[in-house]
Amino acid sequence: MAIGCVHTEWLFRVLRKGAFDGRTSILDLGPQDIQTGRKFLENSIRRNLAIDPTSDIAAICDEQNPRKDCQPEYYRLFGPKEYKSADLTDDRADYRFDLNSPIEELPRFDVVTDFGTAEHVYNIAQVFDTMHKLLVPGGLALHCVPAFAFPNHGFYTPNPNLFIEFARANNYELVDFSYVDNMFVRERTLALAENGTLSFDRLPIQLSDLDNTQAFMTKVVLQFYSNIRSAETKSALKGLAPSLGRWAPYPSDKHHMCYVFDLMFVAMIKPQGEHRPLNAPIQRMEGVNLIPQREERLPP
Helix, strand or coil, rough: EEEEEEEHHHHHHHHCCCCCCCCCEEEEEECCCCCCHHHHHHHCCCCCCCCCCCCHHHHHHHHCCCCCCCCHHHHHHHCEEEEEEEECCCCCCCCCCCCCCCCCCCCCCCEEECCCCHHHHHCCHHHHHHHHEEEEEEEEEEEEEEEEEECCCCCCCCCHHHEEEEEEECCCCEEEEEEEEHHHHHHHHHHHHHHCCCHHHHCCHHHHHHHHHHHHHHHHHHHHHHHCCCHHHHHHHHHHCCHHHHHCCCCCCCCHHHCEEEEEEEECCCCCCCCCCCCCCCCCCCCCCCCCCCCCCCCC
């Protein structure tokens, strides 16, 4: 469970959509390791917040990288100032509990994160129920989960339609849905560039593609095939195994082909008003009836 360069750029995107407005408390389901690199984070703060990043970087990073305990300072970039985390085994966690079981006696939070946690819990539906209960009315749920081609990572690879149907069944507002193909290569490219950006609106797979299920599935598979064969992927994977030499055949089982995978980033807002129990969604067999997303605010 970790937050990298792509996650950071996405959180700034969610910030620009106004989803963090007025939110002061945040609960991490699993204390997230911040893995952006000092220089990238410095440039990202300067570019997205238009401020001098010196004091923020000093609070988050040591000489080269974010510290293991910098989560409160990191999330403060997006607004929340009260940070807590929950985990069964991590010593950094403020709360200890098993996400397979219902959670009753915890305060509610303005933001609850699922950055690579839910898929590792056998009772995955309970994770969604717990997040729903722990969010204040109008609270923000943040998810980052595997979407395609990540075998044996966790117990589950949730399908994109899960989040659309969850939002509809429970009257959540869909703030943002970003399907990030070839996640490892995009992450590595951003990290090496240090001052690079990622245009989520120009990613090859968009929310609108979910309108036709068969066409969507075909597009995902074809994009995955294209990503495997691309020069960018070849270069990134060879960088993980330099001992293979310049002339090692590619693709082959000598390379880390498992690092070609897709992730979903989803931000949803719980409805205002009285808290209601979670409604379990049922998949629409005729396809996904899309929900519009918020627009990004123009920079000042």
